[in-house]
Amino acid sequence: MTIKELETRTGMTRANIRFYENEGLIAPSRLPNGYRDYSERDVHKLLKIKLLRRLQISLSDIKAIVRGNRLLDEVLEVQLQTLQQAQEDMSLAASVCETMLADHVAFSELNAMQYLMTIETGARERRSDYFEVKGDELPQVHQPWRRFFARFFDMMLYSSLWSASMMLFFNQNPSLQSDASSIIEGFIVLMIMLFVEPVWLHFFGTTPGKALLGLKVESDDGGRLTYGQGVARTWGIIGKGLGYNIPFYNLYRIWKSYRMCSDLETLPWDEDIAYTLKDSKKYRYVTYIGGIALLIFMLYTATAMKLLPPNRGDLTVADFAENYNYYLKYFQMDSDQYYLDDNGQWAEQEQNGSTVYLGIGFSERPVFTYEVVNGTLVAVGFETHIVGEERWVGSNDQYMVLSGLAFANGQKTVGLYSKLSQELVNAIDSHTFESFEFSQDGIQMRADVTYAGYNDFDSGVLIPMDGASSFTYDLLYEIRSNNE
Structure with missing residues (x-):
């Protein structure tokens, strides 16, 4: 049968059907003309999925049931306990609301602590997290390694641009740099970052490294950062995230940032912005490696160009x-x-x-x-x-x-x-x-x-x-x- 017929039989939208198909829950056959051909088995499986989703059973649990990794009875018992717990939590919330209504207290005179004590006592007795407030904060990506590698790419880009410029325009040989020159170059790269990165964030909402790994930075209203906001954020990263590239201190700041991100804390420079992840598809890792290879190739090309002398051909x-x-x-x-x-x-x-x-x-x-x-x-x-x-x-x-x-x-x-x-x-x-x-x-x-x-x-x-x-x-x- 066609997908239109399947929509009618199951009461699902085409988008729902395609989603479950992409998740591997149904696998229609293909007609010679390439169109999908859905079977009665697909109808019954989708109706089962629809039922379980209406019971608020998670997609991961449904996949486990379909693949035979978990029994339906086992999942239903757990879900029943979850629903009963939620019912008790909702009853407690309703009771507190009724009490507050009966007290007829205006917001300006509200003694919040007495009601909070009732909620916290009930939640502690039930070991429930129902009353924990979630989502009342700007979204953040708590994936330290993804963020680190995005930053690594951007820093490598800025460093490569500086090295190439010094070679091509100032005839400098980076391989002969002293330790002091390397430290100075580290500060220069940070200055390049301070002026360039806010431009990326203002016009594109991301940077090259973040774009490769699916990361995006937005203001608290969902728009792009202003250039000033971008400068403030970048300066925060330079100081508290990279330790101004001061030897050893920068390692401490990077480690500190890693620990905060791993502990699901918002990093200081991200407190007023939304940091989101578009997706984590595997192709992003391939393009990231390709981007690194391109930077290395560009730097190698600049070095090779400087190794060629000013005169070539029939020399005098x-x-x-x-x-x-x-x-x-x-x-x-x-x-x-x-x-x-x-x-x-x-x-x-x-x-x-x-x-x-x-x-x-x-x-x-x-x-x-x-x-x-x-x-x-x-x-x-x-x-x-x-x-x-x-x-x-x-x-x-x-x-x-x-x-x-x-x-x-x-x-x-x-x-x-x-x-x-x-x-x-x-x-x-x-x-x-x-x-x-x-x-x-x-x-x-x-x-x-x-x-x-x-x-x-x-x-x-x-x-x-x-x-x-x-x-x-x-x-x-x-x-x-x-x-x-």
Whole structure:
């Protein structure tokens, strides 16, 4: 039979029938055209459900009966006791109302305590919660983990926006931050939150993290918060919920908020607002994880963009020098003011802006050599030779890394998400004072190293050996494009 016929037979609305079907209480068959085909069994089952619901038996109990997990007699006995208790409670309430009517007391002169004592005594004797007032408060979501993860997503979003901005617009490398810088960034993220989150709440009634998990924030009249209300709420969260991001104190405030929420208490910043949960469907967890993955991908993309130098394609010596100086600043290795000029030679920038050129000679700061074909730089290298000098010899890894990145990442064969940078750095770092060859993405790098009279203690320097009769160190380094 059709759903219209089923409505007539059962006296239920279409919405009721669909609801019980979605709850798995009935399962109609399907006709070839896709329409539902209800049976006599569905009619009788719906009438039984209708009867039990009219007796105020809960849907969960009805499901248990239908699935054979509970007996009907058992459920009816419990429901009868519940109804009898409710009848006694209602009788007590009616008795108090009759007494108050007989006393003819105006509200202004009402002695509430004497009537409350009667109610509380009766409720205590019956162990009844009938007289407990429920619902006379703004709705709150007492799910601390759901709220925590919603907040975590929002904080991660604000932090990612700040990190990406610092990288893309201020050429900062977040991986080189000091502990003090991290603490300062934590305060900055809170300031971003203070100004941005009220905008979300005012226009959308939620935030990105809350929206993903089905949470919504409204004013006490059911409307959206004003911007001022949003600021007040957010400031309350920053102080009492996050402890102003002060190390250790913030952990205490988060734990305190968790305990209050678990104990079904209203958090201080939510006392004047309604915090509701639209639903907790499983797809929300999937979209949440997807949102986290998207934030990570966006931050990774911003980092990858900053690893690409300003000049790419057919490089000139001047282009290479600019790329090298870019990495000097990005990795914060420019504190001594040495840089490469347009000719690829070392120079020092003085405070007054004049340039001083240095004669490097055989010092550990190498002199780069360049191979240019038809105006295009195809190879960069340097040689270091030390003979008869009984002194510590520093590693040239820094110069190989920076020149390698400046040259390799400037090639057209290296894409945004190439792993060349990390592989190149790993190859150099793992072969300090050792010969090696490295080839990837059309780039070939090699270093030939020989030395005598020195010990390598994996400290980044070679130390003269006691009693050695001679001291020699030779390094031949080159990075070349195989696409010339």
